[in-house]
Each structure stands twice: as structure tokens, then as C-alpha cells.
Amino acid sequence: MDSSRIEVLIADDVAETRDNIRKLLEFEEDICVVGEAADGNEALRLAQELQPDCILMDINMPGLDGIRATERIYQVAPDCLTIVISVQGEQEYLRKAMLAGARDYLVKPFTGYDLVNTIRQVFSLEQARRSLHQDLPANRSAQVIVVFSAKGGVGKTTIATNLAVSLCKQQREVILIDLDLQFGDVPLFLNLKVKRSMADWHHDGREAIDDYLLKHESGLRVLASPQAPEQGELITGEHISQMITELKPHADYVVVDTPQFFHETTLQSLELAHRILLVATPDLPNLKNVKSCLDVLAKLNMADKVWIVANKAGANGIKVEQFSSYLQQPVWQRVPYDLRLATQAAIQGVPAVELNPRSALSKSLVRISKGVLEQEPENSPAGSKAPLTRMLFARR
Ligand SMILES: Nc1ncnc2c1ncn2[C@@H]1O[C@H](COP(=O)(O)OP(=O)(O)O)[C@@H](O)[C@H]1O
Ligand SMILES: [Mg+2]
Numbered sequence: 001m002d003s004s005r006i007e008v009l010i011a012d013d014v015a016e017t018r019d020n021i022r023k024l025l026e027f028e029e030d031i032c033v034v035g036e037a038a039d040g041n042e043a044l045r046l047a048q049e050l051q052p053d054c055i056l057m058d059i060n061m062p063g064l065d066g067i068r069a070t071e072r073i074y075q076v077a078p079d080c081l082t083i084v085i086s087v088q089g090e091q092e093y094l095r096k097a098m099l100a101g102a103r104d105y106l107v108k109p110f111t112g113y114d115l116v117n118t119i120r121q122v123f124s125l126e127q128a129r130r131s132l133h134q135d136l137p138a139n140r141s142a143q144v145i146v147v148f149s150a151k152g153g154v155g156k157t158t159i160a161t162n163l164a165v166s167l168c169k170q171q172r173e174v175i176l177i178d179l180d181l182q183f184g185d186v187p188l189f190l191n192l193k194v195k196r197s198m199a200d201w202h203h204d205g206r207e208a209i210d211d212y213l214l215k216h217e218s219g220l221r222v223l224a225s226p227q228a229p230e231q232g233e234l235i236t237g238e239h240i241s242q243m244i245t246e247l248k249p250h251a252d253y254v255v256v257d258t259p260q261f262f263h264e265t266t267l268q269s270l271e272l273a274h275r276i277l278l279v280a281t282p283d284l285p286n287l288k289n290v291k292s293c294l295d296v297l298a299k300l301n302m303a304d305k306v307w308i309v310a311n312k313a314g315a316n317g318i319k320v321e322q323f324s325s326y327l328q329q330p331v332w333q334r335v336p337y338d339l340r341l342a343t344q345a346a347i348q349g350v351p352a353v354e355l356n357p358r359s360a361l362s363k364s365l366v367r368i369s370k371g372v373l374e375q376e377p378e379n380s381p382a383g384s385k386a387p388l389t390r391m392l393f394a395r396r
Pocket of ligand 1: 149151152153154155156157158159311312313335336337338339340342343346361
């Protein structure tokens with residue numbers, strides 16, 4: 001990418017089209033054609049071999065078609081920028097190609113002017129994105145803390161928002177991701193107006209995710225979930241992986257709030273987590289679900305990163321000690337039941353740790369953040385151990 005010319009690979013099964021494109025680019029001083037492929041498999045092979053800056057990719061090709069080739073190339077050679085070229089009438093395919101990782105598209109027949117401009121534009125956008133990333137502190141890679149439970153209403157969002165704000169107050173840079181893709185309420189808990197969400201990031205072609213963060217007055221940055229439940233459907237586990245991976249250099253901690261089920265997207269976040277805070281409340285149905293959750297997490301080789309947080313402790317008969325013996329796992333932190341403060345905080349959109357820092361509820365939430373800070377960052381990258389996640393929830 002730092003060579004002075006933009007290196008282009010042409011993938012089209014029609015030799016005449018490849019020739020024509022070559023001719024259109026012939027006299028451009030900043031662009032050179034480095035190879036040609038007659039089908040998707042050849043494009044994939046040459047993308048890895050030649051590492052061009054840009055691939056012009058036809059859709060209808062024998063064997064591996066252009067969409068699947070784009071997707072594979074996005075995975076194995078993400079630095080190659082794919083521009084899809086296709087005949088009119090394939091609009092639906094173009095959308096699929098963009099979802100697969102294409103950066104732009106051109107409808108055939110196109111002029112030399114359009115072609116050259118598109119290549120330059122895609123290339124310079126990518127350069128701008130990379131130089132932004134180069135400005136980030138070297139070697140920073142956030143710890144990922146996922147707050148999870150097997151049930152709604154147990155306090156996941158309460159704990160995630162308070163933990164995130166509390167870490168900010170202790171001079172850490174924090175990004176909070178709302179992974180409740182259908183009914184996310186993190187912005188409500190923090191009184192944030194959603195200007196952009198992860199649905200916009202997805203819609204705009206999945207570029208520079210840090211541009212899509214909302215800013216809270218504590219310094220916390222938030223990636224909001226889609227505003228309409230149906231938009232949540234567009235977000236896959238792969239997108240979550242991309243989001244978290246791209247956000248990690250931007251913060252010391254990435255805190256993830258989740259819905260209450262093992263969706264493919266939630267699993268992806270659990271796989272990438274350094275810590276999973278599993279929230280349990282003192283009622284039997286919830287404890288039973290938490291126990292099943294622990295069993296699933298153990299099967300996925302994630303048991304060692306789970307910490308149990310007992311929320312709403314003291315709300316009814318079950319004592320915290322009974323939690324641990326039922327779950328056969330120690331309770332890491334307990335958060336007392338305080339309906340008044342929790343309700344006030346939710347109504348005002350101000351986290352309890354800010355609204356009433358001296359309350360027992362807030363102190364316990366701050367203790368959680370201190371407990372997180374006490375842990376040395378692990379050397380081994382998270383997420384290497386759970387191929388079962390993909391086996392269970394593979395989309396394709
Ligand atoms: N420790 C607590 N004491 C009293 N109420 C709580 C406590 N934690 C959470 N709540 C309340 O429980 C409800 C559900 O909390 P929420 O964080 O939205 O749960 P989830 O994200 O798991 O669905 C909210 O009304 C919240 O104010
Ligand atoms: Mg919630």
C-alpha cells in the first residue's frame with residue numbers, strides 16, 4: 001500500500017472485459033494492473049500471492065462467484081480492497097457483495113473516468129483510515145469485559161453502565177458496546193441521544209467504527225445497538241468480532257452489555273472476552289438458568305474466565321452463600337438490592353455511581369470496577385479456545 005502506485009488485480013471471466021479494463025487504466029501514472037484472474041478461485045489465489053491494493057471483481061464467474069470470492073478475500077487478505085463490477089440488473093447481488101466486504105461497486109458499462117475515480121477514492125479512504133489507526137498508542141489492546149446472564153431484568157445493563165462509568169472515573173479509557181441488538185437500552189441508562197449506531201456502521205460499509213461512538217460526559221464512549229429491532233438482524237457474529245477487534249486499540253477496556261440468550265452475536269463477544277461477569281439474582285428460576293449457563297460456558301472452555309456477580313442480594317430469601325453452593329462456584333461480588341436508587345438512576349439516565357456515590361449499591365458497583373482493575377492483563381489473547389461456538393452457531 002505504501003508503493004507509489006495503486007496495484008490492481010482484474011477478476012472477470014470474459015477475456016475481452018479484462019482487456020478493456022486494462023486499456024482504460026493503461027495511461028494512469030498512479031495505477032498499474034498487476035494480474036488477471038478468470039474466476040473466483042484464481043482471484044482468491046492471486047489476492048494472497050500478489051497482495052494487490054485493489055481487486056476489480058466481476059460477480060458472475062464460473063466456480064467460486066465474485067461475492068463468495070470477495071468474502072473469502074476479506075477474510076484472508078483484508079488489505080486488498082474489492083470493487084465489484086457487475087452488469088445492471090444485479091442490484092441485489094451488489095448489496096450482497098457490499099455485505100461480503102466489497103468497498104464499492106461499478107455497474108457495467110462504465111467509463112474510464114468512473115473506474116479511475118472509484119479506484120482512487122477507495123484507496124485514499126483506506127489510507128486515511130490507516131493513518132488514523134497509526135496515531136493510536138502503540139500496543140494498546142483493551143481488556144474485554146462481557147456482562148451476561150441467562151435472564152432479562154437481572155441487572156446486566158445496570159452493572160455494565162456503572163462498571164464502564166466507574167472505570168472512566170479511574171482514568172481508564174472505556175468503550176461500552178450495547179449488544180442487546182433488539183431492545184438495547186444503554187443510551188437510556190446514560191441519557192444519551194443516539195446519533196449513530198452500529199446499524200449505521202453496517203449500512204455505511206463497516207468503516208472506521210470509532211466514528212460511530214457516542215460520547216458520555218464521564219468520558220465513556222458508547223457504541224449503540226440498532227434503533228429498530230429489525231436492523232439487529234443484519235448484525236452477525238462476524239460483525240461483532242470485527243467491531244470488538246477494531247475497537248480494542250482505542251481503549252483500555254471494552255465493556256459489553258448483552259441480551260439474555262446465547263445468540264451467535266453474544267457468543268462471539270463471550271469468545272473474545274477476557275472476563276465474563278455472569279449476573280445471578282436470588283430467585284430459583286434465575287439460579288437454575290445461571291447453572292445451565294455455567295454448564296454451556298464450561299463446554300465452550302470459558303469457565304475459567306467467568307466471575308459470578310450476585311445482584312439484588314438481600315431482595316428475598318436466598319442468601320449469597322446459598323448462591324455459591326447451588327452454583328458450585330464462588331460468588332465474586334455482591335450488589336445489594338436498592339430499588340429506590342436503581343429506579344431513580346434509570347429514570348434520570350444517571351448511573352447510580354454518579355447519582356449517589358455513597359450508597360451501598362454504588363460502593364458495590366465501584367468495587368466491581370476495582371476488582372476488574374486489580375487483574376493483570378492476560379498475555380494470551382482471549383478467544384482462542386472456543387471453536388465449539390462456531391460449530392454450534394455457524395451461519396453458513
Ligand atoms: N441492585 C439492584 N437493586 C434494585 N433494582 C435493581 C438492581 N439492579 C438492577 N435493578 C433494576 O432492575 C431492572 C432491570 O435492570 P437491568 O439492568 O435493565 O437488567 P437487564 O439488563 O439484565 O435486563 C431495572 O429496573 C433496574 O433499575
Ligand atoms: Mg439490559
